[in-house]
Amino acid sequence: MKKKKRKLSLSTKRMIMGYIFIMPWFVGFAIFYVRSIILTGQFSLSKLTVDANVGGYSLEYVGLKNFVYAFREHGSFKQILTTSIGNMLIDVPLITFFSLFMAMLLNKKFPGRAVFRAIFFLPVILNSGAIAAMMDLAETMMNGGISATTAEVSGGTSELAFDIEYLVDMFINLGIPSSVLEYLSSAVGRINDIIKASGIQIIIFIAALQSIPSSMYEVAKIEGATAYETFWKVTFPMVMPHIITNVVYTIVDSFTNSEVVDLAYTTALSEFNYGLSSVFSIVSSVVTCSILAIIVVLIQRRTFYYN
Amino acid sequence: MKDRIQKVSDRIKKTVNDPLQMRIVGNDFKNILLTIFKYVILIGVSYVILAPVIGMFVNSIKSDADAFNPMVFILPAHPTLEKYALAIKRLDYWTTAVRTLVYTVTITLVQLFICSMVGYGFARFEFPLKKLLFGCVILTIVIPSHTIMLPLYMTFKSFDPFGIGKMLTGTPGLMGTVIPMYVMTFLGAGLRSGLFIYIFIQFFRGLPKEIEEAAFVDGAGMFYTYFRIMLVNAMPAVITVTVFSIVWQFNDVFYAKLFLIPDNVVISKRIASLQGIIANEDQILSLTLQELYRDAGAILVIVPVVIIYLSLQKYFIEGVERSGIVG
Numbered sequence: 300m301k302k303k304k305r306k307l308s309l310s311t312k313r314m315i316m317g318y319i320f321i322m323p324w325f326v327g328f329a330i331f332y333v334r335s336i337i338l339t340g341q342f343s344l345s346k347l348t349v350d351a352n353v354g355g356y357s358l359e360y361v362g363l364k365n366f367v368y369a370f371r372e373h374g375s376f377k378q379i380l381t382t383s384i385g386n387m388l389i390d391v392p393l394i395t396f397f398s399l400f401m402a403m404l405l406n407k408k409f410p411g412r413a414v415f416r417a418i419f420f421l422p423v424i425l426n427s428g429a430i431a432a433m434m435d436l437a438e439t440m441m442n443g444g445i446s447a448t449t450a451e452v453s454g455g456t457s458e459l460a461f462d463i464e465y466l467v468d469m470f471i472n473l474g475i476p477s478s479v480l481e482y483l484s485s486a487v488g489r490i491n492d493i494i495k496a497s498g499i500q501i502i503i504f505i506a507a508l509q510s511i512p513s514s515m516y517e518v519a520k521i522e523g524a525t526a527y528e529t530f531w532k533v534t535f536p537m538v539m540p541h542i543i544t545n546v547v548y549t550i551v552d553s554f555t556n557s558e559v560v561d562l563a564y565t566t567a568l569s570e571f572n573y574g575l576s577s578v579f580s581i582v583s584s585v586v587t588c589s590i591l592a593i594i595v596v597l598i599q600r601r602t603f604y605y606n
Numbered sequence: 607m608k609d610r611i612q613k614v615s616d617r618i619k620k621t622v623n624d625p626l627q628m629r630i631v632g633n634d635f636k637n638i639l640l641t642i643f644k645y646v647i648l649i650g651v652s653y654v655i656l657a658p659v660i661g662m663f664v665n666s667i668k669s670d671a672d673a674f675n676p677m678v679f680i681l682p683a684h685p686t687l688e689k690y691a692l693a694i695k696r697l698d699y700w701t702t703a704v705r706t707l708v709y710t711v712t713i714t715l716v717q718l719f720i721c722s723m724v725g726y727g728f729a730r731f732e733f734p735l736k737k738l739l740f741g742c743v744i745l746t747i748v749i750p751s752h753t754i755m756l757p758l759y760m761t762f763k764s765f766d767p768f769g770i771g772k773m774l775t776g777t778p779g780l781m782g783t784v785i786p787m788y789v790m791t792f793l794g795a796g797l798r799s800g801l802f803i804y805i806f807i808q809f810f811r812g813l814p815k816e817i818e819e820a821a822f823v824d825g826a827g828m829f830y831t832y833f834r835i836m837l838v839n840a841m842p843a844v845i846t847v848t849v850f851s852i853v854w855q856f857n858d859v860f861y862a863k864l865f866l867i868p869d870n871v872v873i874s875k876r877i878a879s880l881q882g883i884i885a886n887e888d889q890i891l892s893l894t895l896q897e898l899y900r901d902a903g904a905i906l907v908i909v910p911v912v913i914i915y916l917s918l919q920k921y922f923i924e925g926v927e928r929s930g931i932v933g
Binding site for chain 1: 626642647648651654655656658659690698700720723724726727728730732733736738739742743745746747748749750751753754755756758759761762771775790792793794795799803828832853857860863864908911914916919920
């Protein structure tokens with residue numbers, strides 16, 4: 300004989316409260332993410348025409364035509380996509396190690412630490428959107444588009460060219476493989492971008508370094524480990540899980556600021572080719588997500604979890 | 607004099623001959639070298655970060671004569687504030703800045719409220735499908751926002767409940783108003799809301815459960831417990847999210863461009879057209895001079911965020927360290 304409870308039990312009550320607490324996010328997720336992703340997929344498979352009078356739109360199914368166009372005929376998409384991916388693959392390890400190194404420098408107590416910490420986070424404020432966009436737009440508007448910017452770029456590099464080429468020659472003579480050299484020289488060339496992109500990563504690593512128990516360093520010291528050994532046997536394994544966080548953040552960040560996004564944006568809002576723009580978005584998102592998945596799996600296999 | 611030299615050289619000889627003394631000297635020497643090396647790197651990198659700002663600032667206080675004087679480097683010969691005066695006038699600075707700040711701060715408050723609430727829900731309550739939904743939160747961090755950009759544009763273009771948009775702008779749809787941004791933030795899908803939710807989840811998980819139990823025994827409701835007890839205890843996470851949200855929202859051009867938010871509400875959009883306006887309205891046709899005005903405008907735009915950041919910075923970095931942003 301079952302007696303139905305008139306009052307809800309505490310756990311059921313808490314369950315309902317839990318749903319109420321996450322409700323705003325869930326509605327937003329359903330409307331803005333799930334629905335949008337489905338719609339983007341639909342747009343990419345069709346030709347979209349906007350009805351001017353009501354602000355609505357109509358779709359005409361065209362199959363894979365947009366995809367074929369993007370890959371076979373579009374002038375710059377493939378090139379922009381591959382350069383974006385290439386830049387990202389170069390940047391990720393550099394940013395990760397640079398920020399780890401900087402975090403280790405900033406983690407120790409020394410006079411002026413607060414000032415340096417404040418400065419190192421400044422790029423997050425200065426880098427994003429507004430100022431960069433202003434510079435770009437003002438330059439293209441006033442100087443007559445691409446020709447002016449390329450002239451400026453080549454002017455900028457010629458100043459540096461002497462040093463870099465001299466060093467490259469020297470290292471080639473020393474017998475260092477040219478692929479390594481190419482990587483290093485491109486790294487030196489983009490040191491500016493790397494420093495600017497690693498603000499948040501440095502902070503994440505500082506937090507990670509603070510969470511390493513100091514007893515581990517004491518043990519290492521007693522056992523007679525050198526600073527080098529301590530780094531590879533204690534510090535590095537302990538921050539390994541945060542390397543994943545940082546890599547994920549770096550990849551997502553570099554893709555949101557990449558030229559593919561600009562291309563998708565202009566294709567949609569200046570050329571009104573919504574189908575093609577959706578193709579660009581989808582292809583680049585799929586590429587990002589798969590790169591992300593591959594890298595995370597690769598790192599995770601070697602990751603050591605303390606807890 | 608000779609005596610003293612003799613004394614010093616004796617001491618040096620003594621130190622050199624004693625291996626233990628020698629090692630201490632060597633260590634000291636090594637430490638000094640390392641410290642110098644460290645400061646060289648730190649100052650160098652700081653310079654790379656600060657150089658553009660310094661450059662812009664120097665440009666902005668140059669007078670017209672300085673701009674064409676090749677002898678002027680870093681320090682202008684006749685510093686002047688007239689570039690700022692014109693930039694402030696053309697940007698309509700005070701009004702726009704206040705509007706931008708109001709917009710940014712209100713969005714941040716909404717962000718704080720919604721994200722902490724959702725974070726609390728995930729951190730403290732057990733319900734079916736929790737793992738799956740948590741995975742979806744991570745998904746919203748990872749998915750680039752341009753993937754969902756077009757449908758958002760289409761939706762808000764034709765979405766017009768009760769004709770609000772028509773009333774405000776004369777055309778159907780919510781394009782050209784700030785409403786889409788508020789709607790999205792209210793539903794936890796604003797600018798990087800996923801990341802903020804994640805920060806709050808991690809932080810609430812780290813708080814002891816006893817406080818809540820005590821509150822519950824004393825008869826506090828669940829919502830009251832969250833708002834008056836947990837949120838107050840989550841100050842480090844609140845400060846972290848505040849700084850991130852204000853800074854990113856202030857600098858955001860992606861959503862501002864997507865929703866065609868007018869540039870008298872978001873200063874980050876308005877600054878883009880400053881150089882053109884100055885060229886046309888004031889007939890300043892020399893590119894070199896225009897750039898000086900542009901730099902003055904840029905400095906004006908970053909000043910509010912820098913002030914906010916510097917005033918919260920101390921709590922902020924401590925907050926990040928304790929808020930479990932690292933997971």
